[in-house]
Amino acid sequence: MAMKPSDTDQKLRKQRLIFYEDDIGRINKALENYQNLSKSRCNMLIDVEGHPVTQVGSTEGINLETIAALVAASFAATKEVAKILGETEFSSLTHQGKNESIQLSIVGDRTILTTIFDSQDTTVGMVMFYTKELVEKLNAIFNEIKSRKDSGKPIFNDDFKDMSGVLDDMFGDV
Amino acid sequence: MVQINFAKREINCKLVYYGPGLSGKTTNLEVVHKKAPASKKGELTSIATEGDRTLFFDYMPLELGKVGGMNTKFQLYTVPGQVYYNATRKLVLQGADGVVFVADSQPDKMDENLESFQNLEENLREQGLDPKTIPMVLQWNKRDLPNVLTPEELDAKMNKYGAPTFEAVAVTGDGVFPTLKKLAQIVLEKLNREYGLQNDGPGGGSAPAKEPPKEKEPAKAPAAATPPPKKPAAEPPPAKEPVREPAKAKAQDDRAERERAERERERERERAEREREREKDRERDREKEARPKPRDFNVTPPAQEPAKKGGGKGVLLLLLLIAVIGGAVGAGFAGKLGPLQKHYDDHLRQHLGGGTPAGQ
CATH class of the missing domain: 1.10.287 (Helix Hairpins)
Known part of the structure; x- marks a missing residue:
């Protein structure tokens, strides 16, 4: 008998981030423009769970997945600090190093813009200046994504039935 | 929370190892990291104290491969088990798509197991997640120690939602992969159920409930013990689904790669130019320094x-x-x-x- 998803599951499904190629194209365009203006090295968009969404710029020497997980955790921890201080959240965070620095800015309520920049190329002020403009642009894109009707299409194709083979390949036939 | 990225044909899921302090969560992750093929795993990152106790979390990405046409990735986290770190435990649990609860099989650890499980339920509910429906697997760890509780005893005391259970000796690696394999399977089947309902049609879907209750699988249980796979989606995504054809996708990827390389070269040229300018500035400064003094x-x-x-x-x-x-x-x-x-x-x-x- 088919199981009906619970209310919690339905709610989760509504909150779930689904990106299509067109969305990523628009986001990347906005990120590239921002990157040129701010003279930053690399820009990533990650979700608050720490999954990378997309990135532009030079990512050489950067482990994207790890940095995404750490950035998301850092943001989550800081959000709790904000709450203790009576704020809902801190909308941006900057970590400054001798050469490389990173700025995090919340976009919408589910994603974090991560800007990595070289202090010889630009300044925190310049990055922050252009971030405001970008966040507005991205918010508009995200609002469209959010308001889009769920296509109801399956994610997986017919090959899903071979999942156990994929699992066996990874974890062994146990 | 699962992120679905059709542009990359990718699915990202977050799996969390939960349990009391010193039950073996980090050891589980270390074993997965050690045994997983190099091409499928990322770095294992630990934010730990000097005494190797997890302070914030351990993390490693694991790429499962193509499932139903989507490249499937798992982000594996462990929480700090110590009672004191509940705030950070909550943060790590945020948006989890599945949980492995690692319990210590020793009788004197039962209270800690129960307290941690209750804490898990509270933290899940606080985040709007339902402990009854979230994909979960229980692992009875440290089976090699003497006088441990039997799986039946552990099950009776802890498994209130009828989750699949596995015996394990994480330090030797026994039972670690079967536990994770099962959770991965449940998470993906749940996702397929959620997004395949329209295709299943009334009566057409053979989707099982969360999991058949009380499924107990010892570490060396055969794969056949797993529940019957869910009926797959009846048809592949239609053409208007934003799925790129392989050749087109490759061409686009190549173009994007070329553009990226070009941008990178451009950036390098600009850097070199800036460096030259800076060098000239420095040279000018040196010349000024060398000029005659005011007198x-x-x-x-x-x-x-x-x-x-x-x-x-x-x-x-x-x-x-x-x-x-x-x-x-x-x-x-x-x-x-x-x-x-x-x-x-x-x-x-x-x-x-x-x-x-x-x-x-």
Whole structure:
């Protein structure tokens, strides 16, 4: 008998981030423009769970997945600090190093813009200046994504039935 | 929370190892990291104290491969087990798509197991997740120790939602992969159920409930013990689904790669150019340093030569000194701030002068 998803599951499904190629194209365009203006090295968009969404710029020497997980955790921890201080959240965070620095800015309520920049190329002020403009642009894109009707299409194709083979390949036939 | 990225044909899921302190969560992750093929795993990152107790979390990405046409990735986390760190445990649990609860099988650890499980339920509910429906697997760890509770006893005390259970000795790796394999399977089947309902149709879906209750699988249980796979989606995504054809996708990827490489080269050229400019600035500074000291200025600027013949020699020298130092400082600032100032000026011109900002 088919199981009906619970209310919690339905709610989760509504909150779930689904990106299509067109969305990523628009986001990347906005990120590239921002990157040129701010003279930053690399820009990533990650979700608050720490999954990378997309990135532009030079990512050489950067482990994207790890940095995404750490950035998301850092943001989550800081959000709790904000709450203790009576704020809902801190909308941006900057970590400054001798050469490389990173700025995090919340976009919408589910994603974090991560800007990595070289202090010889630009300044925190310049990055922050252009971030405001970008966040507005991205918010508009995200609002469209959010308001889009769920296509109801399956994610997986017919090959899903071979999942156990994929699992066996990874974890062994146990 | 699962992120579905059709642009990359990718699914990202977050799996969390939960349980009391020293039950073996980090050891589980270390074993997965050790045993997983190098091409499928990322770095294992630990935010731990000096005594190797997890302070915030351990993390590693694991790429499962193509499932139903989607490249499937798992992000594996462990929480800090110690009671004191509940705030950070909550953070790590945020948006989890599945949980492995690692319990210590020793009788004197039962209270800690129960307290941790209750804490898990509370934290899940606080985040709007339902402990009954979230994909979960229980692992009875440390089976190699003497006088441990039997799986039946552990099950009766802890498994209130009928989750699949596995016996394990994480330090030797026994039972670690079967536990994770099962959770991965449940998470993906749940996702497929959620997004395949329309295709299943009334009565057509054979989707099982969360999991058949009370499924107990010892570490070496055969794969056949797993529940029957869910009926797959009836048809592949239609053409209007934003799925790129392989050839087209490859061409686009190649183009994007070329563009990226070009941008990178451009950036390198700009960096080199900036470095050359900086070097020139430094050279100019060195030259200025090497110039005659103020007291010799009467021989340097030819334009000032006639003036030195006039009266008030001391005043003239002072004025000269101020002018030269002022010029040097100004040139230094102009050299350093010139590009940034120009950049700001350009931007202000674009906005205030009626121009359109680049790229808009």
